Amino acid sequence: MISVNKLCVQVGSFKLNDVSFEVPEGHYAVLMGKTGSGKTTILETICGLKKVLSGTIHLNGKLATHAKPSEREIGYVPQDGVLFHTMTVRDNLAFALELRKWSKKKINDRVDELADLLGIAELLKRTPHGLSGGETQRISLGRALAANPAILCLDEPLSALDEETRDEMCTLLGDVQRRTRVTTLHITHNVTESDRLGDMKFLIVDGVLQSQPSNVTGESSGLTSQQNKTSAKNSAQIKAD
Amino acid sequence: MTEQVPDEHSSALKSRSDVPFYTIFSAISAVYILLIVAMLAAETTYTTPEHIWAAFAKPEIRYAIWLSLVSCAITTVLSLWVSVPIGYLLSRHNFWGKTLIDAILDIPIVLPPLVIGLCLLILFQVDIPQIEWLNHAVESDTGITQNKEIVMSRTQSLDDLIRKLTKLIFGKSIGVTYEIPSVLLAQFMVACAFAVRTMRVTFDQIGPRYEQVAMTLGCNRGQAFWRVVFPQAYRGLLAAGTLAWARSLGEFGPILIFSGATRMKTEVLPTTVFLELTVGNIEGAVAASLIMVVSAFIVLVIARMFGLSRAAI
Numbered sequence: 398m399i400s401v402n403k404l405c406v407q408v409g410s411f412k413l414n415d416v417s418f419e420v421p422e423g424h425y426a427v428l429m430g431k432t433g434s435g436k437t438t439i440l441e442t443i444c445g446l447k448k449v450l451s452g453t454i455h456l457n458g459k460l461a462t463h464a465k466p467s468e469r470e471i472g473y474v475p476q477d478g479v480l481f482h483t484m485t486v487r488d489n490l491a492f493a494l495e496l497r498k499w500s501k502k503k504i505n506d507r508v509d510e511l512a513d514l515l516g517i518a519e520l521l522k523r524t525p526h527g528l529s530g531g532e533t534q535r536i537s538l539g540r541a542l543a544a545n546p547a548i549l550c551l552d553e554p555l556s557a558l559d560e561e562t563r564d565e566m567c568t569l570l571g572d573v574q575r576r577t578r579v580t581t582l583h584i585t586h587n588v589t590e591s592d593r594l595g596d597m598k599f600l601i602v603d604g605v606l607q608s609q610p611s612n613v614t615g616e617s618s619g620l621t622s623q624q625n626k627t628s629a630k631n632s633a634q635i636k637a638d
Numbered sequence: 639m640t641e642q643v644p645d646e647h648s649s650a651l652k653s654r655s656d657v658p659f660y661t662i663f664s665a666i667s668a669v670y671i672l673l674i675v676a677m678l679a680a681e682t683t684y685t686t687p688e689h690i691w692a693a694f695a696k697p698e699i700r701y702a703i704w705l706s707l708v709s710c711a712i713t714t715v716l717s718l719w720v721s722v723p724i725g726y727l728l729s730r731h732n733f734w735g736k737t738l739i740d741a742i743l744d745i746p747i748v749l750p751p752l753v754i755g756l757c758l759l760i761l762f763q764v765d766i767p768q769i770e771w772l773n774h775a776v777e778s779d780t781g782i783t784q785n786k787e788i789v790m791s792r793t794q795s796l797d798d799l800i801r802k803l804t805k806l807i808f809g810k811s812i813g814v815t816y817e818i819p820s821v822l823l824a825q826f827m828v829a830c831a832f833a834v835r836t837m838r839v840t841f842d843q844i845g846p847r848y849e850q851v852a853m854t855l856g857c858n859r860g861q862a863f864w865r866v867v868f869p870q871a872y873r874g875l876l877a878a879g880t881l882a883w884a885r886s887l888g889e890f891g892p893i894l895i896f897s898g899a900t901r902m903k904t905e906v907l908p909t910t911v912f913l914e915l916t917v918g919n920i921e922g923a924v925a926a927s928l929i930m931v932v933s934a935f936i937v938l939v940i941a942r943m944f945g946l947s948r949a950a951i
Contacts, residue, residue: 444854445854446853446854465858466854467853467854471854472854473851473854479848479851481852481870483872492865
């Protein structure tokens with residue numbers, strides 16, 4: 398669960414005031430807005446990469462407003478993938494697991510599992526150099542999911558992809574979220590992406606965050622009707638000042 | 639067919655040949671490149687190989703080669719150790735006084751080399767208070783009573799303090815001024831400033847995204863740096879090391895002032911060129927400078943082999 402309450406963040410001269418919203422556990426929320434509206438700032442603040450001036454962030458019920466990024470257990474997929482170029486794809490996927498001192502066998506099993514899930518098994522021995530945009534984003538997604546985070550933050554992960562790859566990635570993201578039930582916050586300015594994936598929608602306009610009605614049916618989003626009802630109820634609770 | 643009517647506008651749009659443009663630019667480039675090649679050719683053909691080998695046989699020149707190579711290697715390692723943290727902090731963080739610190743780091747680059755040497759010389763002669771316990775420790779350790787004048791004096795130079803400390807720690811008094819450490823320090827002061835610039839640009843180019851992602855994956859700052867950023871900075875490290883080494887090898891002014899030009903002691907290759915020229919032995923000067931020319935070529939080849947960009951060097 399992601400719960401943001403009266404969040405104030407400043408980056409240079411840009412300031413976001415009193416942003417509040419909540420994404421219940423297991424939901425796929427999409428945050429939309431124009432370029433420069435502060436979407437990425439919100440996402441990076443949730444990930445612990447920006448300092449909070451005031452307000453609170455609760456992640457899975459725990460207060461995490463000033464927690465270090467490493468303590469938040471969030472899987473973060475940046476816009477351009479940002480793969481570690483000096484490592485192989487396998488090492489990229491194993492990175493979070495090695496930090497957590499998993500055994501070699503468990504790491505290998507988990508990496509193979511992720512590679513199968515994301516369709517990147519044949520890329521494991523390669524370095525990120527020369528990978529396509531779609532492959533890069535699949536690996537970046539796998540790296541973020543490796544340590545089984547409770548929350549997944551996606552910063553315009555499909556914006557640099559062509560139409561066909563974007564379509565494939567949309568299907569993949571939906572599948573992955575349905576299988577892992579990871580609470581997801583996805584930033585995009587693409588309405589199609591938002592309609593296909595989000596069971597909750599937020600729009601940020603002039604620094605004010607509003608909830609939007611979701612078009613996603615329970616079937617297509619993988620949610621039960623009960624979950625959709627909960628989603629609608631929670632959306633109604635969103636406070637945007 | 640329509641009759642072509644000459645008018646002012648069409649003549650104004652007439653495209654002129656690019657030949658004059660490229661001719662002038664190529665000519666200017668060629669003059670400078672030819673000057674470099676001619677300069678090197680003149681030096682390498684000035685003297686016979688016999689004379690050069692004879693110069694190499696001289697123990698003073700052999701010592702200068704040895705001291706230059708060793709001191710440059712040490713300076714390069716030191717410069718990298720210092721330039722990595724400074725470059726990283728300047729690249730990633732904004733803090734109060736950053737502009738001032740940035741300007742201070744440029745001082746060794748813009749200051750005339752002789753002035754750097756003079757500043758270092760004066761720094762190590764600055765009077766600092768005597769440390770009684772250190773004087774007693776040195777006396778009891780060595781059993782030698784210090785010169786009455788020194789003991790009576792209430793101050794000592796920084797160089798004296800270092801001599802006492804090294805005596806106490808290593809059992810041998812090692813000074814800085816006019817000794818080998820002064821060569822290292824004089825080279826380091828300038829070389830490190832260049833390495834810092836290179837490392838800062840390197841970390842600027844890598845950008846903070848990689849360590850941000852690494853931190854969300856579970857790294858602290860240190861782990862993110864050593865596991866992700868540092869390995870990606872290898873090209874910059876190589877460029878900074880190459881630059882520091884090349885600068886150290888050519889360092890002359892600060893060494894002349896701060897270390898002196900004592901043969902078989904503080905003589906490095908540029909000092910050899912200077913000393914040989916002053917006694918009229920051009921062959922010796924050419925031999926010493928040829929070593930530096932060859933070294934410069936090796937550095938360039940290594941840098942190109944590792945694919946360093948022209949801008950990085």
